[in-house]
Amino acid sequence: MSAFDYKKVLADIPHKPGVYQYWDIEDTLIYIGKAKDLRNRVGSYFNQDKQLNGKTKVLVSKIRKITFTIVDTEIDAWLLENSLIKKHQPRYNIMLKDDKTYPWIIIKKEPFPRVFWTRNRVKDGSTYFGPYASGGMMHTILDLIKETYTLRTCNLPLTEKNISAGKFKVCLEYQIGNCKGPCQAYQAEEEYNRNIEEIKDILNGKIGNVIKDVKQIIRDAAAELNFEYAHQYQRKLVVLEKYQSKSTVVSSAITNIDVVSIASDERYAFVNYLKIMNGSIIQTQTIEIKKRLDETDEELLTIAITEFRTKFNSTSKEIVVPFEIILEDKNIRFTVPKLGEKKNLLELSQKNVLFFRKEKLNQYEKLNPDLRTDRILTQMxxxxxxxxxxxxxxxxxxxxxxxxxxxxxxxxxxxxxxxxxxxxxxxxxxxxxxxxxxxxxxxxxxxxxxxxxxxxxxxxxxxxxxxxxxxxxxxxxxxxxxxxxxxxxxxxxxxxxxxxxxxxxxxxxxxxxxxxxxxxxxxxxxxxxxxxxxxxxKRDQGTLKTELEQIEGIGKTTADKLLRHFKSVKKIAEAEESELQKVLNKAQLLALTNYFNKDNA
Missing domain, CATH: 3.30.420.340 (UvrC, RNAse H endonuclease domain)
Known part of the structure; x- marks a missing residue:
């Protein structure tokens, strides 16, 4: 199939969600894929040769290098795969080599905002979430929102003036319970907007906050004996708890930023880079730096940032870093996030760099065990x-x-x-x-x-x-x-x-x-x-000597000689008379024989 030693590489790939990349002999990226379990998915290309179609076999035969990026969830893997394929358009990702755009979920900027999906992002102040590489996952999220919240689907201009003038009448969606009729002021805008905020939390992966609020509403309603209202929210709670995805989706509000993190020891430093554009990760790489002098992490990170920005033609004015950086460049702002989506991105970068550091050091130490010894002693x-x-x-x-x-x-x-x-x-x-x-x-x-x-x-x-x-x-x-x-x-x-x-x-x-x-x-x-x-x-020998010394005529010195010669009391009791004579005189032999014969009588 291939001269590529996939088993050696596979051993270093974790059982985690992420995106894998295949490279050919000319170091050209030829395929990008996503996986819930990176090791199992990559291994399946090589372990199921007879089940692969002809095109996939050709792909596998060309693989000479595998790289990968771990993420928090499978949804994040879909998002990252989409971003990288659109950026690089590898040869074997044929089905994605068209010019179509990928879907987003939009919360429209308007009174009583609508929530729907679109492929066209327009700078009209609306909030976009995505893009979604999987239309199925996007529709799953939209179905959750539809089942949990009653939102309008019409495109009527529901301004306060229009509603007050009575220009609109409720439609069938109101009659079947899918809408609460804001067009005729049957639903207050404050209540509607509260639902929108909850939906934003869900789309940002903060479903735990929503569930917590819903539970409190149920408790309050039950305390006020408003059981019908409590039952409505109980149904909502069931739906929310069934929804298992807690992915942190990069918001379109985060436009162009770089994210960099570092992990180092006495000899090596590893730096991970994420390039974010228009709310999606389009580049990711981890590099290794072998230290020559006692460089600080700040110095190494600054060197790596310069390298990454040159290599990936980054013009981002903001760089998210794990600690304060002093760099004489007025066009760049360094951010050390404490909370929010930028903090989540930094944590994702740190997960990748720590994993690669661990795997790389393990490789080095397998080849040269003295490196592990030196590292442990230095740490001690x-x-x-x-x-x-x-x-x-x-x-x-x-x-x-x-x-x-x-x-x-x-x-x-x-x-x-x-x-x-x-x-x-x-x-x-x-x-x-x-x-x-x-x-x-x-x-x-x-x-x-x-x-x-x-x-x-x-x-x-x-x-x-x-x-x-x-x-x-x-x-x-x-x-x-x-x-x-x-x-x-x-x-x-x-x-x-x-x-x-x-x-x-x-x-x-x-x-x-x-x-x-x-x-x-x-x-x-x-x-x-x-x-x-x-x-x-020593304790056992002391106990044995004590037993032998109880025999009349056998003293401490003789007991020591017997134990050295026969090793145990059992062997002494079973020894032939000729063997005992080598250690004992006639009187001692008689006393010893009488002692053991008495015990066996």
């Missing part, structure tokens, strides 16, 4: 305010059972990965009873005293599993060794994942999804696992 250094990259991290955890068998464990991560050959256990020697603070102090002291004696390299970060008390105990040992200023130390409390720094009474809370916190949690969990495994083994 930033989040924890460290003076060095934490390439070598050590984490301590203590375990004991009712004050008995206390042990301490240390795990080591190098380059954000476990270095299991460097893990260590400590049998606590100086602590009596369940004293977690003293246990931590001993373990830290022994660990770094030996490291200094052997001239080893200190870690850049030490993590203490515990709160302020354990952290303070660890710092006591580091101060004794004179290295408390040479290495960063933090404590992590389990309950709320609080991070404590020495001498700081207030904990640090990291985002639950942050990679820094995930690495710290992994260290803590690995230290706990490693420590508890050793602790259980």
């Amino acid at each position: 250094q930033k989040d924890l305010s460290l003076t060095q990259l934490p390439k070598h991290i050590e984490c301590f955890d203590n375990s004991n059972f009712q004050g008995k068998y206390p042990v301490s464990a240390i795990v080591v991560f190098k380059d954000a990965k476990p270095s299991k050959k460097d893990y260590r256990h400590f049998n606590v020697k100086t602590v009596e009873g369940p004293n977690d603070f003293a246990t931590m102090e001993e373990a830290v002291l022994r660990r770094y005293k030996r490291m200094l004696e052997e001239e080893g390299t200190l870690p850049q970060l030490i993590i203490i599993d515990g709160g302020k008390g354990q952290l303070s105990s660890a710092m006591t040992s580091l101060k004794k060794l004179g290295i408390d200023k040479k290495v960063a130390v933090i404590g992590i409390a389990k309950r709320l994942e609080e991070l404590f720094f020495p001498g700081d009474p207030y904990p640090l809370y990291l985002d639950k999804k942050s990679e820094t916190l995930k690495v710290i949690q992994q260290l803590r969990d690995e230290a706990h696992r490693f420590g508890i495994t050793f602790h259980r083994k």
